[in-house]
Amino acid sequence: DSGVTQTPKHLITATGQRVTLRCSPRSGDLSVYWYQQSLDQGLQFLIQYYNGEERAKGNILERFSAQQFPDLHSELNLSSLELGDSALYFCASSVGGRLDGYTFGSGTRLTVV
Amino acid sequence: EDQVTQSPEALRLQEGESSSLNCSYTVSGLRGLFWYRQDPGKGPEFLFTLYSAGEEKEKERLKATLTKKESFLHITAPKPEDSATYLCAVQAKNYGQNFVFGPGTRLSVLP
DSSP states (O other), rough: OSSOOEOOSEEOOOTTEEEEEEOOOOOOOEEEEEOOOOOOTTEEEEEEETTTTEEOOOOOTTTEEEEETTOOOOOEEEEOOOOOGGGEEEEEEESSSSOOEEEEEEEEEEEEO | EEEEEHHHHHHHEETOEEEEEEEEEEEESEEEEEEEEOTTTOEEEEEEEOOOOTEEEEEEEEEEEEEEEEEEEEEESOOOGGOEEEEEEEOOOOGTTTOOOOEEEEEEEEE
């Protein structure tokens, strides 16, 4: 167990729907990062939050949004889902403010049918 | 454009057969290069951080090295449990704390 908890582990939904993925960071970590991993794209950075505030954005679609709550857990919202959004979505956390490796969660496998 | 490539794409080794994986990068202002191991269906697991050319890090059968343009992950006498995808990632001065990941090398170690 890495200490980063992601729920749900698996999610199957239809095109056009909206889903929410949840991430609880490792205790003491202030930064949360969301990554998408698909077979043909590898790991792609989506967005980072630090202590409740958006810190950096990567290749995140406008249909996707995220937030980090006061208890530091984070949610990634995916709407108007398309078949191409099927992927593994990983959350990672770090202390923040220093150069260090992330700790990744086990991911949520999203399948859009 | 910043880029991270890894070779080979896939590698099959016999148990005990040592080899090396390559990570080549072109970024401006490297802050750190990271190696991760990823097992199927799981999140990447942090292995090493390298900060400057000439630096080396070791952990069990793995040794990571860094030059100005590439990093190598040397695997000595691998065992079947070393089978995984090995990812490298770079962090550059204009990325904040974010990484650019390479596509990975899928390593299979046969008994």
